[in-house]
Amino acid sequence: MGKGTGDARGPGRAGRLVTLAAAAAVALAATTGCGRASTAPDAASPPPSAAGAATPSPGATTASSTPSGPPRPDAAIPHDPRKLARALDRTTRAMRAAIGSWTKDGDPGHGRPPEDVVLLTLYHQRLCRYAARHPDIAERAFAELPPSVAAQARDDATAVRELLSLAHPVTGKVSFKLREPLPADVLLGHFKKAGRRFGVEWEVLAAVMLVETKFGRVRSASSAGAQGPMQFMPATWRAYGMGGDIHDTGDAVAAAANYLRASGAPGDYRKALHAYNHSQAYVDAVLLHARAMKRDVRAYYAYYNWQVFVLVPGGERRLTGPGLA
Numbered sequence: 001m002g003k004g005t006g007d008a009r010g011p012g013r014a015g016r017l018v019t020l021a022a023a024a025a026v027a028l029a030a031t032t033g034c035g036r037a038s039t040a041p042d043a044a045s046p047p048p049s050a051a052g053a054a055t056p057s058p059g060a061t062t063a064s065s066t067p068s069g070p071p072r073p074d075a076a077i078p079h080d081p082r083k084l085a086r087a088l089d090r091t092t093r094a095m096r097a098a099i100g101s102w103t104k105d106g107d108p109g110h111g112r113p114p115e116d117v118v119l120l121t122l123y124h125q126r127l128c129r130y131a132a133r134h135p136d137i138a139e140r141a142f143a144e145l146p147p148s149v150a151a152q153a154r155d156d157a158t159a160v161r162e163l164l165s166l167a168h169p170v171t172g173k174v175s176f177k178l179r180e181p182l183p184a185d186v187l188l189g190h191f192k193k194a195g196r197r198f199g200v201e202w203e204v205l206a207a208v209m210l211v212e213t214k215f216g217r218v219r220s221a222s223s224a225g226a227q228g229p230m231q232f233m234p235a236t237w238r239a240y241g242m243g244g245d246i247h248d249t250g251d252a253v254a255a256a257a258n259y260l261r262a263s264g265a266p267g268d269y270r271k272a273l274h275a276y277n278h279s280q281a282y283v284d285a286v287l288l289h290a291r292a293m294k295r296d297v298r299a300y301y302a303y304y305n306w307q308v309f310v311l312v313p314g315g316e317r318r319l320t321g322p323g324l325a
Contacts, residue, residue, distance in 0.1 A: 073323030085144035109185035
């Protein structure tokens with residue numbers, strides 16, 4: 001594995017430090033890292049786009065979209081099952097079409113995603129987060145959806161629910177070291193290269209990175225001391241990092257594939273992922289996200305645009321993405 005080859009810094013990738021007064025916050029973005037028992041939450045990440053402006057609660061009354069464009073960053077989330085189903089169906093179809101145009105006519109290997117992709121995936125993520133917290137309403141909504149739309153929504157909501165079950169309050173001030181992720185197709189190349197080398201499905205590697213650091217947006221160590229885009233404990237890195245740089249994306253993805261292969265993949269992904277993070281909820285969430293990407297590669301490009309949230313009293317706060325001061 002080459003050292004320091006995965007993270008050539010492109011435009012807009014400068015790091016940023018975001019500090020939250022976290023006595024009232026619950027981080028949903030930390031993980032314990034490879035090779036440790038789970039003590040932390042919904043692995044994700046805050047990129048450098050914002051410092052914690054609050055999103056409205058799900059019942060906010062803001063308009064859902066501009067007159068001729070995608071949903072606003074603060075678009076209201078419907079509570080009625082039929083309206084939720086219509087929002088999921090409309091948003092999923094528009095999101096898939098926008099991703100299709102981006103991957104066909106755009107350049108996912110360089111620069112940032114188009115605005116419509118970012119806004120549609122954000123709204124879809126927020127719909128799924130609401131569904132995760134309200135499973136009875138969600139199941140009634142899913143029953144109204146076409147099978148392919150229902151499958152993605154159900155997998156995403158269930159995965160989020162599993163990770164939320166691991167969330168725990170943090171106290172004092174918490175700082176997140178943030179950075180924009182590498183371009184989507186650059187990351188995809190790392191996943192596929194490591195997957196071929198170690199016989200591990202690239203979708204599983206991508207799902208681990210999604211859950212651990214939202215594709216490398218968070219660069220701070222976890223509360224347990226895990227580091228880098230794949231959140232390795234230093235001792236585990238020494239055993240499986242193959243002499244690479246724990247903070248280099250290409251090196252970290254290869255090390256994760258190496259560790260998963262040594263822990264039972266591809267024959268037993270559940271065993272391998274449980275070794276990576278000793279939580280059944282974590283294992284279930286990773287495999288649900290991986291399944292979504294296997295079913296439709298556009299899910300990968302949607303997950304690439306997922307934003308970072310923390311819980312606050314009475315709702316949740318989005319730390320990244322469009323529309324934040």
